Amino acid sequence: MSVSKKQGLGKYRVIVIAVALFLVFDLGVLILNFFTSYQIGQDAISINLAGRQRMLSQRMTKSLLIIANDASAGRDIGAGKTELKKTVGLFDSTLKAFHTGGSVMGGNDKMVELNAITSPKGLQILSEASTIWQGYTLATQPIITQAEFTPEQLTTAITYARANNIKLLGLMNGLTNDLEKIASAKAERLRLVQTIGIGLALLNFGFILFKFIRSLRRSDELVEQAQQETDEILATVKEGLFLLDENLKIGNQYSASLRTILLQEIKPGADFIAILGSMSSSETLVSARDYIELLFGNHVKENLIISLNPLSEVEVQLTDSRGKSDTRYLSFQFNRVLVADKISHLLVTVQDVTERVHLVTALADVKGQSKVELSYLQKILAIDHEQMHNFLALMETSLTNINAALQQASEHGGADYHSIINKILRETHTIKGEAATLGLESCTSNTHSFEQEMIRIRNLPHIQGNDMVGLTVRLDDFFERLHLVRTIMSSVTGANVSTLTPVAHASNLVDDMQLLCLSIASDQQKQAKLTADLAALPKLPECLTKELRNITIQLLRNAVSHGIETPDERILLGKSPTGSIHLSCKEIQKDQFEWVIRDDGHGLDPERIKSALLRNNYYDQEALTSMDTRSIVMKIFEPGFSTLTTAHANAGHGIGLDLILDKINAIGGRLHVKTRVNHSTEFIIHFALGRSPVAQSS
Amino acid sequence: MKLMIVDDSSIIRNRIARISRHVDLAKLEIDIVGQASNGKEAVDLFVKAHPDIVTMDLTMPEMDGVECTKALAYMNPAVRILVISALSDKSTALKALKNGASGFLYKPFNDEQLISALESLVN
Numbered sequence: 001m002s003v004s005k006k007q008g009l010g011k012y013r014v015i016v017i018a019v020a021l022f023l024v025f026d027l028g029v030l031i032l033n034f035f036t037s038y039q040i041g042q043d044a045i046s047i048n049l050a051g052r053q054r055m056l057s058q059r060m061t062k063s064l065l066i067i068a069n070d071a072s073a074g075r076d077i078g079a080g081k082t083e084l085k086k087t088v089g090l091f092d093s094t095l096k097a098f099h100t101g102g103s104v105m106g107g108n109d110k111m112v113e114l115n116a117i118t119s120p121k122g123l124q125i126l127s128e129a130s131t132i133w134q135g136y137t138l139a140t141q142p143i144i145t146q147a148e149f150t151p152e153q154l155t156t157a158i159t160y161a162r163a164n165n166i167k168l169l170g171l172m173n174g175l176t177n178d179l180e181k182i183a184s185a186k187a188e189r190l191r192l193v194q195t196i197g198i199g200l201a202l203l204n205f206g207f208i209l210f211k212f213i214r215s216l217r218r219s220d221e222l223v224e225q226a227q228q229e230t231d232e233i234l235a236t237v238k239e240g241l242f243l244l245d246e247n248l249k250i251g252n253q254y255s256a257s258l259r260t261i262l263l264q265e266i267k268p269g270a271d272f273i274a275i276l277g278s279m280s281s282s283e284t285l286v287s288a289r290d291y292i293e294l295l296f297g298n299h300v301k302e303n304l305i306i307s308l309n310p311l312s313e314v315e316v317q318l319t320d321s322r323g324k325s326d327t328r329y330l331s332f333q334f335n336r337v338l339v340a341d342k343i344s345h346l347l348v349t350v351q352d353v354t355e356r357v358h359l360v361t362a363l364a365d366v367k368g369q370s371k372v373e374l375s376y377l378q379k380i381l382a383i384d385h386e387q388m389h390n391f392l393a394l395m396e397t398s399l400t401n402i403n404a405a406l407q408q409a410s411e412h413g414g415a416d417y418h419s420i421i422n423k424i425l426r427e428t429h430t431i432k433g434e435a436a437t438l439g440l441e442s443c444t445s446n447t448h449s450f451e452q453e454m455i456r457i458r459n460l461p462h463i464q465g466n467d468m469v470g471l472t473v474r475l476d477d478f479f480e481r482l483h484l485v486r487t488i489m490s491s492v493t494g495a496n497v498s499t500l501t502p503v504a505h506a507s508n509l510v511d512d513m514q515l516l517c518l519s520i521a522s523d524q525q526k527q528a529k530l531t532a533d534l535a536a537l538p539k540l541p542e543c544l545t546k547e548l549r550n551i552t553i554q555l556l557r558n559a560v561s562h563g564i565e566t567p568d569e570r571i572l573l574g575k576s577p578t579g580s581i582h583l584s585c586k587e588i589q590k591d592q593f594e595w596v597i598r599d600d601g602h603g604l605d606p607e608r609i610k611s612a613l614l615r616n617n618y619y620d621q622e623a624l625t626s627m628d629t630r631s632i633v634m635k636i637f638e639p640g641f642s643t644l645t646t647a648h649a650n651a652g653h654g655i656g657l658d659l660i661l662d663k664i665n666a667i668g669g670r671l672h673v674k675t676r677v678n679h680s681t682e683f684i685i686h687f688a689l690g691r692s693p694v695a696q697s698s
Numbered sequence: 699m700k701l702m703i704v705d706d707s708s709i710i711r712n713r714i715a716r717i718s719r720h721v722d723l724a725k726l727e728i729d730i731v732g733q734a735s736n737g738k739e740a741v742d743l744f745v746k747a748h749p750d751i752v753t754m755d756l757t758m759p760e761m762d763g764v765e766c767t768k769a770l771a772y773m774n775p776a777v778r779i780l781v782i783s784a785l786s787d788k789s790t791a792l793k794a795l796k797n798g799a800s801g802f803l804y805k806p807f808n809d810e811q812l813i814s815a816l817e818s819l820v821n
Contacts, residue, residue, distance in 0.1 A: 283789070290792045301818050304780065304801025308788050 015215070018208040022201055029197025036190040043183035045112050049094050050176040052107065056091040057168040060140070061161045063087060067143065068154055085144045088137065095133060098126055098175070122178045129171040132164045240350030243337065246296050248272045248289070251345065261330065261352050263318040272348075279316035288332075295334055295346055302336050309334065313353060329357040372442055377488055383438050385489075387508055391434050392486060394546075398427040399478055406475065409468050417463040422639050424471075425454050426659040433553035437516040443481070450474055509549055510534060510583075513556055517581060520560040527578040528564045528599075530556070536587045540689070544667060548595060548685075551663050552583065555597045555683050558657065563601030563681050573678055575600065591689040595669075598682040604675040606632045612641070633673060637661045699820055700731040702749035704740040704766065705782070706758040710805070711735070714753050714782070717812045726820050737761025741769050749777065751819055754799065756783040756790055764794045771798025778819045782807065 067080035090105060094114070097104040101116035117126055139160040142153040230253065234241065240258035243251035252268040259266055262275065272292075277285050287310035294300045306312075311332035319325045331353045337345040380388060402424045409420045428451050435443035453474070457467045510532045521528040537545065564570075564579030571577055581599045588594045606629045613619050613635060624632070635641060639658040660683075664671050669687035674680075701718055705711045711733045718728050731747040734740035738760045740752070752770060756763035767779050781794045784805035791802050803815045 287789050287792060290789070290796060294792065294795050299775075299798065299800055300795055301801045304803070304815055304818050305795060307804055308791050308795070308802050310788055310792075 012215075014211050015208060018204060018211060022204040022208065025197060025200045025204060029194060029201070032193045032197070033190060036186055036193065040183055040186055040190070042113075042115050043179060043186065045106070045114060046098075046117075047176060047179045047183060048107060049104065049112075049114060050098075050172060050179050053091060053094055053172040054169055054176065056087045056094075057165060057172060059087045060084060060091065060136075061165045064140070064143070064154070064158050064161050068158055071151070071154065081144065084140065088140055088144060092133070092137065095126070095129060098122075099130070117175070117179075119178055119182055122175060122182075125171050125175045125178065129168060129175070132168055132171070135160055136164060136168070238351075240348075242266075242348050242350075243345040244272055244292070244334075244348050245345055248292060250275075258350060261350050263320050276311075279318055280314055284310055284314055292334065292346065295336060296343055298343070313357065328352060329354045373484070373488075375442060379438070379440050379442075380485060380488055383440075384508065387438060387512070388485075388489065390546075391438055391440075392482065392489075394434055395431050395478075395482055398431050399475065399482065402427050403475060406468055406472055409465060417468075418458065421454055421458045421463075422658070425451060425458075426662060428454065429554065429659055430550050433516075433550065433557060436519060436557075437512045437553055439515060439519065446478070446481070450478070509537070509545070509552075512549075513552060513583060516553065517556055517560060520557060521564070521579075524561065525566060526560065526564050527567050528560050528581055529578055530581045530583060532583040534583065534585045536585045536593060539587060540585075540593070544687075544689075547663055547667050548585075551595075551660050551685070552597060554657070554660050556581065556583075559597060559599040559601065559681065563599040563603070565602055569602075573602075588686075593687055593689070595685040595687070596682060598680060600680050603677045603679055603681050604633050604636065604673070605677050609633060609635060616641075633675065699726055699728050699751055700747065700749040701728050701816075702731055702740065702743060702747060702752045703733045704735075704737070704752060704758070704763070705733075705755035706735050707755070708735070710755070710782075714812065717809050718816065720809065720813055726817065728816070728820075737763065737766030737769070740766050741773075744770050744773060744777075748774075751816070752777060752779045754779050754781050754794070756781060756794060764790065764797060767794045767799045768797040780815055780819050782812075 063080050063084035067077045067084065070077045070080055094104050096102070097114040098117050101114060103111045104114050106112035117123055139157040142149045143157050146153075234253060234255040237255045238257055240255055240261045242254035242258060245251065248271065250266060250268065250270045250272055254266060254268075262279075264275070264278070266275070273285060273289060276288055280288075291305070291308060291310055294305060295302065309332070311330070314330055314332065316328055316330050317325055318328050329352070331351045333349040333351075335347045335349070336343050337347050383391075405420050405424050405427075409417060428447055432444055432447035432451065435447060450471070453471065457463060457471075460467060510530075513532065514530045517528050517530040540548070559581050560579070564581070565573065565575075567577035570579065579599060579601055581597065584594075584596045584598075586594045586596075609632050610624050613624060613632075614621065618635070618638065618641070619627075637657045637660070641657065661671065664685055664687075667687055669685045672682075672684040672686070674682040674684065703711050703714045703718075705714070715730055715733065718730060728751075731749050732743040734743050736758045740754075741761070744752075754763045754767055758766075761769075763781060763783070767781070770777055770779060775798070777798075778801075779794075779799040780801045780803060781791055781799045782803045782805055783791060795802065801815060801819055803811060807815075
């Protein structure tokens with residue numbers, strides 16, 4: 001980017017030579033002018049003195065005549081003699097000076113330097129004049145030098161003067177004319193030289209002007225062309241491009257895309273940090289400023305800090321002209337611009353990388369999804385096929401029920417949303433329980449998050465039909481998953497899964513419950529072991545076994561989550577660190593059965609139940625004081641009750657026990673609860689075969 | 699070029715030392731003059747060994763990398779410091795650079811990355 005000085009001289013070389021020539025011409029003309037002017041000055045002296053010679057020739061004659069006149073009248077001839085002496089002397093010295101050159105008295109009584117005559121005509125005139133003058137000096141000599149001269153001597157002088165006066169005048173006139181002609185020729189020559197000199201100078205000047213303008217125009221054209229190319233590049237390039245100076249101001253030129261990418265007008269000299277500040281967080285701003293300042297410093301290596309660029313993929317909030325805000329991801333890359341080894345600017349390249357970021361996220365999602373599907377597949381393959389069929393049938397029934405309930409909610413505005421939600425929650429809870437029993441973690445967690453959403457809606461101050469819309473979408477997702485699992489199953493087993501009828505296998509029940517017990521316990525960092533005595537189970541019809549299985553799942557979940565203490569607590573209480581849960585089924589009379597689930601946990605503490613009821617505003621203090629212990633304990637079966645302050649997948653939502661009560665009612669059974677604080681809790685269900693509505697209906 | 703390696707992990711120190719002796723680096727004539735496991739040790743060693751280049755970890759006991767960078771740059775403004783860190787927080791790394799470091803390399807790094815960073819640092 002730097003411009004070489006050598007190249008610059010080359011570019012202007014012609015102009016420099018032209019200017020030098022111009023100066024040489026001018027100087028030449030000046031010298032010539034000076035010399036000729038000097039000569040003309042000398043010529044003027046000669047002309048002047050030649051003219052004086054004309055005048056002196058007349059004055060000499062006049063002096064002779066005055067002397068003769070004064071002498072004949074007997075007057076003093078002194079004045080005449082002095083005049084004659086002066087004029088003759090002047091004439092003589094001037095004539096000699098014309099011959100040989102030298103000093104002579106000028107017109108203003110000062111000595112002047114006279115050049116010798118060199119022109120042929122002048123020399124000839126001088127020669128003739130000298131001959132005449134020789135006789136003149138001889139004739140006037142006695143008059144000038146002698147105090148007493150004879151009248152003959154005076155007459156001789158006057159006669160000579162008269163005879164040669166006009167001749168001498170004519171010769172001096174001729175000399176003057178000759179000198180004037182020479183001077184005039186010199187003046188002519190001077191004019192010519194001046195004209196030629198000025199002409200050449202003008203020509204030179206014209207050449208300089210032409211050269212200069214042409215090269216100026218050429219460089220202007222180059223600049224314009226470069227400017228146009230830059231403009232075209234900046235108008236076409238997809239990236240936002242601009243230069244940033246040390247004061248973090250944007251340069252005069254930037255690409256058109258910059259406005260589109262930043263969704264705002266950019267003015268030359270705009271503050272980059274202010275623009276960034278309008279779209280990103282203050283932390284980003286601080287880091288960005290630090291990073292840019294580092295790049296302007298010399299000690300940091302540019303390629304060694306690229307990885308620290310805080311704006312390489314920055315999330316920004318952009319607002320368009322209609323005021324619509326949108327989250328985008330921009331990438332700002334900074335490159336040092338060096339001029340003469342100094343950092344003059346940073347070249348900033350801006351790109352909208354939102355699509356890329358979304359693609360990366362989507363890819364991660366797809367990967368996650370594949371993982372989920374793979375884990376489904378692994379689980380499904382690990383589970384006994386019949387059990388899986390049963391689970392899928394149960395899931396389908398429950399989902400259909402939920403769907404019906406949601407439809408009911410959307411069709412009847414002002415429906416009792418609370419009871420609908422509770423109904424859906426019971427169904428969901430059943431699915432969750434079964435899924436957990438089979439170890440289908442993904443399904444368990446999905447059902448759990450569905451439950452949480454339901455509970456969120458249930459806790460809204462005013463539930464509206466619209467609140468349930470999101471649930472429909474999630475339900476579709478469940479149906480899809482159901483379909484997916486069925487497809488996987490059929491491709492693995494080759495059987496059409498959907499046509500199989502659910503079969504409840506009592507033999508699997510103990511294994512399943514033991515697995516669920518271990519799974520819930522390990523989730524909560526507890527230790528629990530389930531033992532079972534289900535000798536009477538084969539006597540029960542399948543439909544009843546299925547319901548009892550669901551009831552047991554919820555009670556088991558409840559026993560591990562609420563009953564069994566953590567190993568540390570148990571040790572402090574003097575118990576074995578592993579809690580024990582026992583499940584039993586006995587025929588106590590003909591067709592009369594007792595189903596018991598017992599845990600050795602901390603029992604149902606009326607005080608804890610009381611404080612939970614208070615905390616959730618079920619009852620006020622006064623109402624609670626009036627209740628007996630049994631009534632308080634039985635409140636755990638109220639919809640929505642929970643003693644846990646935070647919910648997890650296994651308990652704490654306040655769904656479960658009310659569901660159990662529903663199911664017990666459905667099989668025509670009765671529930672008894674026996675509990676001792678810090679010792680045990682027993683849920684005892686009594687039911688008879690003939691009386692069960694479920695059994696009857698099947 | 700005299701190199702000092704500052705890192706609290708001996709594994710990382712040995713790795714940097716091993717790569718620094720790499721054949722390609724022989725052209726750079728790098729001579730390892732010392733290794734320090736924290737900022738204080740690094741300052742003491744710096745005074746004795748006068749290294750030209752330093753690789754600097756950021757999270758270290760006693761005196762952290764930012765403080766140590768500041769101290770070394772104060773003692774010899776011409777020293778070139780390459781920060782090598784696993785920090786996810788870029789602002790700490792920027793702080794080290796503001797205080798006199800010349801470059802930054804993410805942990806984990808491979809041989810080529812370290813060699814190329816050292817070359818950039820020296821040239």
